[in-house]
Amino acid sequence: MSEAILTNPSALTDPWSVPLSELDPSQPAVFQTDRQFEIFDRLRREDPVHYHEQGLFGPYWSITKFNDIMTIDKDHKRFSSDAGITLNERQADFTTPNFISMDPPKHDVQRKAVTGVVAPMNLAKMEPIIRQRAANILDSLPIGERFNWVDAVSVELTTQMLATLFDFPFEDRRKLTYWSDMATSSELAGGPTPEADRRAALLECLEYFQRLWVAREGVAPEVGIDLISMMANNPDTQNMDPMEYLGNLILLIVGGNDTTRNSITGGVLFLNQNPDQYAKLKADPSLITSMVPEIIRYQTPLTYMRRTALEDVELSGKTIKKGDKLAMWYISGNRDEEVIERPNDFIIDRANPRHHLSFGFGIHRCMGNRLAEMQLRLLWEEILTRFDYIEVVGEPERVQSSFVRGYSDLPVILHAK
Amino acid sequence: MPSVKFIEHNGTEHVIDGNNGDSLMVIATSNLVPGIDADCGGECSCATCHILVDDAWVGKLAPATETEESMLDLNPDREPNSRLSCQIPMSDELDGIVVNLPEFQY
Numbered sequence: 001m002s003e004a005i006l007t008n009p010s011a012l013t014d015p016w017s018v019p020l021s022e023l024d025p026s027q028p029a030v031f032q033t034d035r036q037f038e039i040f041d042r043l044r045r046e047d048p049v050h051y052h053e054q055g056l057f058g059p060y061w062s063i064t065k066f067n068d069i070m071t072i073d074k075d076h077k078r079f080s081s082d083a084g085i086t087l088n089e090r091q092a093d094f095t096t097p098n099f100i101s102m103d104p105p106k107h108d109v110q111r112k113a114v115t116g117v118v119a120p121m122n123l124a125k126m127e128p129i130i131r132q133r134a135a136n137i138l139d140s141l142p143i144g145e146r147f148n149w150v151d152a153v154s155v156e157l158t159t160q161m162l163a164t165l166f167d168f169p170f171e172d173r174r175k176l177t178y179w180s181d182m183a184t185s186s187e188l189a190g191g192p193t194p195e196a197d198r199r200a201a202l203l204e205c206l207e208y209f210q211r212l213w214v215a216r217e218g219v220a221p222e223v224g225i226d227l228i229s230m231m232a233n234n235p236d237t238q239n240m241d242p243m244e245y246l247g248n249l250i251l252l253i254v255g256g257n258d259t260t261r262n263s264i265t266g267g268v269l270f271l272n273q274n275p276d277q278y279a280k281l282k283a284d285p286s287l288i289t290s291m292v293p294e295i296i297r298y299q300t301p302l303t304y305m306r307r308t309a310l311e312d313v314e315l316s317g318k319t320i321k322k323g324d325k326l327a328m329w330y331i332s333g334n335r336d337e338e339v340i341e342r343p344n345d346f347i348i349d350r351a352n353p354r355h356h357l358s359f360g361f362g363i364h365r366c367m368g369n370r371l372a373e374m375q376l377r378l379l380w381e382e383i384l385t386r387f388d389y390i391e392v393v394g395e396p397e398r399v400q401s402s403f404v405r406g407y408s409d410l411p412v413i414l415h416a417k
Numbered sequence: 418m419p420s421v422k423f424i425e426h427n428g429t430e431h432v433i434d435g436n437n438g439d440s441l442m443v444i445a446t447s448n449l450v451p452g453i454d455a456d457c458g459g460e461c462s463c464a465t466c467h468i469l470v471d472d473a474w475v476g477k478l479a480p481a482t483e484t485e486e487s488m489l490d491l492n493p494d495r496e497p498n499s500r501l502s503c504q505i506p507m508s509d510e511l512d513g514i515v516v517n518l519p520e521f522q523y
Contacts, residue, residue, distance in 0.1 A: 074462045074484070108490060116493045120521035354456040354465075361462035363487050370523060 015039040020047055025329065026056045026087050028190040028400045031303065037344070040064050040332035049316045056190060056402075057087040060306075061318075061326040066333035066340070066357065068316060072307055073328060073362045076103060079307035081364060086403050087306050087327060088189045094199055096247030100255075100364055110248065111367065113234040117165060117227055118371045126164070130375055133160050134382045141414055146393055149410040153379075154264040161375060162256050167226040168212070179205040180257040183250045184404050192400050205253075206246040213245070227252055259301040260372045262406040264379060265396070266299035267291070269410060270346045272392040277348045285384045291348035292376045297356035298346050300331035303405050305360060330357040331405065389415040419512035423450045423468075426520040435507040441516065442466040442503035452518035459503040464488040465522040466502040471515035478505060492523055 015023055015038040023039050030036050043050050048065040063069050072079050082103045084090050099110035116122070137156050141147070155177055163173040182201035185191035209228065216229045217238075231237040231248065240248070271278040281287050304327040313320045320326065334356050335343040341350075359366035366372070383390065390412050397409035418434040423445055425431070435444035445453045445466075454465035461484050470478065475498050481489065485504045489495055502516070 070457070070460055070462065074460060104487065108487070111491070112493070115491065118523075119493045120523075123521075352458075354454060355458055359456075359463075361457050361460065363491065365463055365491070367491070370521075 015042055020050065021053065023050075024052055024055055025062060026052070026060065026190070026327065026402045028402045031402050031405055032398045032400050034398060036303070036331065037335060040329060040335065044332060044336060049318045049320075051318070055087065057089065059324070060087055061320055061324060062332075063315075063326055063328045064332040064336075065316075066336040066338065069328040069330065069333040069357055070361055071315070072326065073305075073357075073360055073364070076363055078310050078313055079326065080310050081107070081305075081307060083306075083308040083325070085305050085307075086189060087304075087325060088186075091188065091195070095243060096202070096250060097244045098247035098251040100251050101247070104363065107363065109236040113237040114227055114230050114248075114252065115367050117230060118368050120370070123371060123374055126161075126371070127374060127378065129164065130157075130161060131378045131382065133157060134375075134379045138382055138386055143414050143416045146411055146413050149268055149390070149412045150261070150265050150407050151409075154261040154407075157264065157375065157379060158257050158261040161260075161371075162253060165227050165252070165256060166209075166212070167228065172208075175205075175208065176253055176257065179250070180253045183254055184258065184401060185399070190400070190402060202246060202250065205249065206242060209245070209249055210242065255366070256368055256371075258404050258406060259366075259368075260375050262301040262404070263296050263299045263372070263376060265407045265410050266301070267295040267376065267380070268390050268412065269392060269396055269407075270295065270298055272390075274346045277346055278389075281348055282384065282388075285381065287348050288377055288380045288384075290350060290353045291380070292373050293353040293356065294346065294348055294350050295376060296358045296372070297334050297340075297353065299405065300334050300356075300358050301405055302358070303331040303403060304329045305364070328357075330360070333357045386417065387414050388417045391415060419507055419509055421507065421511070422513070422515045423452075424515065424517045425450075425452050426518055437506075437508055439507050440503045441468065441505045441507065441514075442501075444507060445502060450518075452522070453502060454522040455503060457503075461485055461488060461501060461504055464491055464501060467492060467519050467522055468500055468502045469496055469517040469519060470498045470500050471517065472498060474511070474514045474516075477510060477514075494519065 025036055025039050043062055043064045050062045053059050063072060080103050081101050084101050099107045134157055137153055159173045159177045162176050163170055179201055182193055182198050185193040186195050186198045188195050212228050213232050217232045307326050309320045309322055309324045311322050337343050359369045393413050394411035396407045399406040399408055420432055420434045421441055421444060423431045431450045433444055433448045442453060442455050442459055446455055456465045457463035485501050489499050
């Protein structure tokens with residue numbers, strides 16, 4: 001399946017020269033080759049609420065303008081998450097329910113059970129830990145030698161953070177990365193991983209976490225930042241069946257991992273593509289504060305979220321029918337010139353930089369947004385005190401997905417101060 | 418023009434005149450009162466304009482809509498007097514209202 005997708009000609013031809021009906025941004029090859037922006041530019045201009053009859057995962061609507069996306073994201077009563085948040089359909093014999101794929105009231109109680117983990121008081125406790133870890137990772141890197149930034153820094157730092165949130169055995173932390181990658185890369189979602197392998201990996205994940213759950217049942221978390229203890233000891237989540245536990249684990253693992261990881265890599269890439277911005281940052285490190293949300297906008301690590309219409313809805317002159325699925329393309333809304341000034345430019349001192357769609361809006365808005373921003377901020381503070389320049393020395397390798405906008409390789413050379 | 422008093426978490430007070438109809442969020446952000454992020458720009462969909470309304474004024478406000486309730490509910494530090502400032506339009510009846518800003522926005 002993956003080869004068929006990669007060689008699909010409509011994914012790779014000039015998006016302005018084919019009929020609109022042939023454009024399908026749900027094709028992973030579009031993102032793997034970084035061709036998505038022209039497609040979305042055209043959709044926003046010519047048909048911002050567009051029905052794709054021949055989508056890779058069946059017919060669906062593309063919502064591409066900022067304000068239309070906001071309208072749908074806010075309207076959880078008519079646009080449900082209950083059928084899933086990605087365009088590929090669920091497998092009836094292997095469903096992993098989790099609160100991002102639920103509607104109220106169940107969504108609300110499950111989210112509340114874990115949201116305290118990122119309460120400001122906990123973030124304050126985590127800050128020195130994250131800073132120290134970022135420092136340790138950066139201090140271990142070679143100077144003047146080519147290496148893969150993704151694996152050495154982006155994956156390592158986010159995985160360490162995730163291990164802390166779960167109080168997960170530190171020496172096994174790369175299992176979290178592995179499970180996260182397997183969870184989002186199924187061939188059924190257009191990725192490279194055979195579905196059977198994905199299921200096997202996720203069941204291994206469940207088995208591992210069930211041992212941790214049993215050990216923590218009835219034991220109050222000592223520092224208050226352990227997601228497993230929180231779920232095992234909250235009346236609203238302590239009776240989840242195993243597949244629901246697995247579903248919520250995967251949600252928290254992917255949510256806390258892939259997104260921050262790819263924003264860490266994206267930041268290095270964007271500063272290299274925009275040397276004037278890199279120079280501005282070095283001259284004034286206080287710009288990190290506004291650079292961080294700008295990186296998250298510019299990267300848009302999750303390209304879309306899916307909704308399913310629960311009734312017929314008029315939107316921008318189109319009728320979305322009950323049962324239709326929609327992709328709210330955050331990555332397109334984040335480049336909407338009607339809402340964001342010079343949207344295609346990476347500007348680290350932008351006014352109002354947090355006005356972007358990458359975290360979503362409404363009741364499903366990312367609960368880890370402030371933690372993600374903090375991780376990026378601390379990492380960049382530590383980078384600027386150590387290195388004169390992180391030089392990108394080759395093309396990035398991008399992952400095969402239309403949902404996760406990510407990198408597997410970014411070759412860099414560090415230059416000492 | 419009616420006025421509003423914003424009290425930062427550290428105690429700093431800002432007394433600001435606002436136009437009738439402007440939300441407390443708009444009045445705060447357009448006067449550079451720190452402590453209100455308002456990421457969504459006033460759409461009642463991010464909950465980063467959270468305020469704690471002084472008890473004497475809570476009863477004078479229109480009750481929160483279902484949408485505001487659902488957004489407030491996302492906040493683990495929600496208090497009985499928590500509101501979203503983008504959902505409170507200024508009016509003559511609210512002249513002198515006092516609101517406290519939380520230590521952090523989510």
